[in-house]
Amino acid sequence: MRESQLQRFFEDHPHFLLGTDYQGLRSGIVLPNDNGPDLVPDFFLEPIAGRHWDIAELKLPNNILTAGRPSRQRYSHYVYDAVAQLRTYAHYFDDPACRDKVYRRYGILAYKPKVSVIIGRKPELDDLVLRQIEYDLPWVRVVTYDELLEKARTRLIG
Numbered sequence: 001m002r003e004s005q006l007q008r009f010f011e012d013h014p015h016f017l018l019g020t021d022y023q024g025l026r027s028g029i030v031l032p033n034d035n036g037p038d039l040v041p042d043f044f045l046e047p048i049a050g051r052h053w054d055i056a057e058l059k060l061p062n063n064i065l066t067a068g069r070p071s072r073q074r075y076s077h078y079v080y081d082a083v084a085q086l087r088t089y090a091h092y093f094d095d096p097a098c099r100d101k102v103y104r105r106y107g108i109l110a111y112k113p114k115v116s117v118i119i120g121r122k123p124e125l126d127d128l129v130l131r132q133i134e135y136d137l138p139w140v141r142v143v144t145y146d147e148l149l150e151k152a153r154t155r156l157i158g
Helices: 003-012 077-092 096-106 127-134 145-157
Strands: 022-026 043-047 054-058 115-118 140-143
Touching: 003 054, 054 077, 077 115, 077 140
Parallel strands: 054 115, 115 140
Antiparallel strands: 022 043, 043 054
8 A cells, every 4th residue: 555545545534534633634735845845744634723734644554663672662763754754844834934835825824733643553562661652752643543443433433
């Protein structure tokens, strides 16, 4: 499976990403970049509460989430690669001129966006160890495909 296939799936079934925090999503938003190639985040998410949109980046479900010895688990390089990408997107909006371009072109208001990466499967680790690993990147929400499915099941049953 390719990221483009996943993106089409979430465009067709946005409820998987929207959850209870967001009312809409947009893809294909191009962030013009004078210092290199244009940036294209996978999704902008429109919050239900608040005016500033957030960003979600898709990676593959088969990307390994964690690495390291049992006593020193950490996020894998797949996660850190996605985090570097998300950091670039988030910092783009530090520049008022960039914020204005995106707002005028797409109607998206973003500043210090919350960022998420959807990646991998839930590892076979103790919940306490997972919490410790999450603490390494407090400004990024790392979501597994298993979590998305579990939340969707809960909404259907509940």
